[in-house]
Amino acid sequence: MPSQFSIVIIDRDKQSRDAITSTLKPYTDSITLAGSVDNFSDGALVIQKAAPNVVILGIDDIEQGIKDVQFITLKHPRVSVIACSSEKNVEWFLSIMRAGAVEYLLRPIGQEELKQSLQKVGRLLLPTPVEEMPAGEIISVYNPIGGMGTTTVAVNLAAALAEEGTKVALVDLNLEAGDVNTFLNVNPTYTLSSVTSNTERLDANFLMSVMTRHPSGPFVLTEPLEVDEAVSIRPEQVRRVLELLRGIFSYVIVDCVGQLAGCNMAIFESSDQILFTTTLSLPALKNTKRYLCAMERKGFGKDTVKLIINRYHPKSDIQLKDAEKVLARSVYQSIPNEYLDAVNSINKGTPVVKLTPRSPISKAIQALADRLKQ
Template sequence: MNHADTMNDEGQTGGGKRGEMIVVCGAKGGIGKTAMAVNLAVALTKKNIHIGLLDGDLQFGDVALALDLHPTFTIKDVAPDIETMDRYALAGFLIHHSSGVKALAAPDRPEFADLIKPSVIERVCDLMLAQLDYLIVDTGAGLPESTLQFIEKADQIFVVTTLEMTAIKNTKLMLDTLELLGYRDKTQLVVNRATMESVIKAPDVPEILGFESAMYIPNEPQLVAQSLNVGIPFVSNQAKSEVAKAIFKMAEQLISRREISVFKPRHGSFLQQLFHKTSKSTT
């Protein structure tokens, strides 16, 4: 499936087709968002589809490091020409990983984050979605304005938590906020390090946080830490590990859901998401 052939520069087609945008977020740092986003992107490339990875942690992004990439350009370099940028020009700023993932790195210094205005985020996402089947966006901790913008554009939001009490407490607050904004219907709960020793047990987390179900990723801290340190995703060189199997399962679920949705027209899907509460009250 090649979306780029049928899309204009805004990432739109007559049929409303575009890539699917998955935003990975969490209420606090250090809970494994980047490792999950990077490995999910690489796992999806095994399906021979076009995958992009955008580092949306504009102050302290680690996507390039996690893939052992040394970017010549970052999203900061895209910003000055964003008004005239098309998808072909943007392609020159993407870094190609050996897996096939095309990544756009975060600025290399925290103060440059202020240069990434909402118009830059909007245009970059649209142009990447015009040439990709999936765009995975890694975000920083919490809900800064940029993360809220990614969330608004997302087709699916993966909210990551762990079994630690502080993570659960803050995740609850984050989920409450997303519900108030009307994004609950596109939110998935991901319990990372689900097999770690904890007073709170993994199967209890969805109920605590008001979800019927969750995706679970097992705890293999040494393997994940080594993967991040050497910049080789564990789905590439540790594909038989339990943590890699969990990420591959997540990728499978995304693909199967996408294949089902292909048969349903998705016209006006953003409006439907934004006004979900209204439509829900009338059904």
């Protein structure tokens, strides 16, 4: 990033333009205002001539706003668009972000808000370089049909690994019905779709800025807010996000559910370890056997895919040795069935390993974390 970067303002609202210009004044040593115009036609010419880093685009009509954002991002892919509007409608926000904007701010834009927005697009007023570190490990927690405790395992494993300053990311890639935000009681402004809609301009600084740090330690990237957004996410976008996360974090824990296709295949191909999570019931074991065989045919064998038995009860009709015989696979880790501890942690938005570290669940998850570190 150059020591000086430029901004163009395009906004019909003169009061809004003046307010933004005034807000930028303290940063004249690092920001150049290349132009401030009241219509898009003139703005397009200024962008063509000045090649700014950022365009602050006023939007008063959603359909026209979408077209304007798409025009800028397609014609000038290196330009980051910050949209501003007086409209608080969530649909406007989602539509403009999907069109390619990196931010959607409400008028009038305050100084701190604008500063934070510029940081989020990776054009930092006060640069904070991302630490150079060895490539991290991607660990996906998976079951094809859900309901087997993948989110419980993923959330608690991420918290268990995030000790002594270890940087851990927790990514909800259950695109059909993700629950990480519920388990951790977070309501983030930005979700997975905030980064997948702009992967061609995605960098480590922007990715870090949209993730939510949970008090238990992990940095969280949650599932999209809307079903339509989840459907539009493509495998190559998932690969890009995971590879960037690998370069930032020591561990990237991915919660995923669904078929062996599309985004899940992108996740598995990026993963160093796949924790196949199931339970000791006949239907679950039957399905597990089908999928373990299918995964092996696709190149994900015993070295990569580890068997996790969740909700284990020692007095169950089916024992661990029975499961190992049926599946022809050793159990990597069993996690006890402690329903009350699990539910209590969800209700309080705190992982079991932090809320009740002496719980049998916590001890089993910590043992899993320790084993994965080896």
